[in-house]
Amino acid sequence: MKKFVFMVFVVIFILTPAFVAFADAIINPELSFYGKHKDKIVYLSRGFSVNGPDGYAYVREEPGARSEKTKVNNGEEVYIEYTCLYDGDYWGYYLWNWGNDYWNSGWIRMDELLVLYDFISFEEDHIYEFYYYTGDYAEIKETRSAIAWSWPGSGDALGTFEDLDTEHFYTYHAWKDGLDREWGFFGYWYGQRNIWFCLSDPMNSDIFAFNPAPAPSAWVPGTAHKEITMSGDSELSDSAYEEIRESDNSMLWIIIVLVAALVIITAVLIRVFWKPGKQKSEDTSPVER
Numbered sequence: 001m002k003k004f005v006f007m008v009f010v011v012i013f014i015l016t017p018a019f020v021a022f023a024d025a026i027i028n029p030e031l032s033f034y035g036k037h038k039d040k041i042v043y044l045s046r047g048f049s050v051n052g053p054d055g056y057a058y059v060r061e062e063p064g065a066r067s068e069k070t071k072v073n074n075g076e077e078v079y080i081e082y083t084c085l086y087d088g089d090y091w092g093y094y095l096w097n098w099g100n101d102y103w104n105s106g107w108i109r110m111d112e113l114l115v116l117y118d119f120i121s122f123e124e125d126h127i128y129e130f131y132y133y134t135g136d137y138a139e140i141k142e143t144r145s146a147i148a149w150s151w152p153g154s155g156d157a158l159g160t161f162e163d164l165d166t167e168h169f170y171t172y173h174a175w176k177d178g179l180d181r182e183w184g185f186f187g188y189w190y191g192q193r194n195i196w197f198c199l200s201d202p203m204n205s206d207i208f209a210f211n212p213a214p215a216p217s218a219w220v221p222g223t224a225h226k227e228i229t230m231s232g233d234s235e236l237s238d239s240a241y242e243e244i245r246e247s248d249n250s251m252l253w254i255i256i257v258l259v260a261a262l263v264i265i266t267a268v269l270i271r272v273f274w275k276p277g278k279q280k281s282e283d284t285s286p287v288e289r
Contacts, residue, residue: 033061033062033063033107034082034093037084037228039226040084040085040225040226040227041082041083041084041093042082042083042084042221042223042225043081043082044080044081044082044083044092045079045080045081046079046080046115046116046118046120047077047078047079047080047115047116047118048078048079048080048092048113048114048115048116048216048219049074049075049076049077049078049113049114049116049216050072050073050074050075050076050077050078050108050112050113051074051112051113051114051216052072052074052112053112055073055074056071056072056073056074057071057072057074057108057109057112057113058070058071058108059071059072059094059096059106059107059108060106060107060108061106061107062106062107063084063086063087063089063091063107063228064086064087064089064230065107069104069106070104070106072094072108077116078094078096078108078113079094079095080092080093080094080108080110080113081093081094081095083110083221083225084225084228085225085226085227085228086227086228087227087228087229087230088227089109089110089111090109090110090111090219090221090225091107091108091109091110092107092108092109092110092113093105093106093107094106094107094108110219111218113219114215114217114218114219115216115217115218115219116213116216117213117214117216117217118150118151118194119150119151119185119194119195119196120222121151122151122152122211126175129175129176130173130174130175130185131173131174131175132173132174133171133173133174133182133184133199135174135182135199137166137169137199139199139200139201139202140164140169140197140199140202141166141169143202143203144162144163144164144166145160145161145162145164145202145203146160146161146164146197146198146202146203147159147160147161147197147198147202147203147204147205148160148161148192148195148196148197149183149195149196149197149198149207150195150196151196151211152175152177152181152183152196152198152211153177153207153208153209153210153211153212154209154211154212154213155207155208155209155212156209156213157205158192158195159192160203160205161192170186171184171185171186171197171199172184172185172186172187173185174199177210177211178210180200181198181200181201182198182200183196183197183198183199183200184196184197184199
């Protein structure tokens with residue numbers, strides 16, 4: 001039995017480096033497209049409507065990849081978290097839920113998407129009308145509640161904030177509508193990002209949509225992008241990256257073969273060395289009566 005345990009230990013010891021090497025390869029985020037080019041990827045975080053030329057847009061593993069992971073039909077809304085400029089084309093990073101908390105991700109060409117009107121669009125339209133708020137939030141302090149909006153006049157109430165901490169209330173900038181109502185923009189408040197409150201009438205949920213969202217439009221980059229070329233600059237080139245991925249796949253098959261071999265060897269060792277029921281006696285002399 002001791003020999004059996006020793007042999008199993010030897011086999012596991014031999015296979016351990018292979019397991020460790022493969023594990024390092026598959027969990028290393030630097031081998032992903034984002035990991036290779038993270039200094040050239042730009043944060044965006046905006047909603048879009050799909051508008052591909054063939055009635056859908058392909059989602060690919062990474063910008064420029066030939067094969068697609070899935071496709072999204074025109075008219076469906078997607079949320080683009082990051083963008084990059086790859087070999088002359090803009091691409092957006094898309095994360096979606098396949099159900100049961102299983103998330104997947106990929107990249108879509110930005111020229112196959114139309115940007116949805118949002119707080120950024122409102123800012124672009126009215127930025128020269130914004131000003132620094134000098135009031136004291138009197139109406140909100142009185143009710144300690146306020147209704148949040150996507151932007152002034154959107155007609156889209158996001159919900160009501162109650163029991164507000166009015167001692168730490170701060171708006172980034174303010175804006176007045178045609179009825180002289182004052183609005184304040186809050187970049188972050190109680191877990192909600194990029195919202196507007198009507199400072200003059202914070203609990204009025206019946207403010208009509210005097211500035212409804214127009215139809216989705218073509219996206220124009222608001223931030224300069226550093227282009228990622230196919231040759232890869234100082235980072236891993238695409239060909240080198242593909243070689244690494246192929247190497248990972250080869251390693252996977254090696255691990256599968258080694259695991260199978262471990263199972264077979266273990267079974268053989270058990271059959272050879274483990275013989276239950278057989279007693280070993282060192283004293284073969286007859287027993288004296």
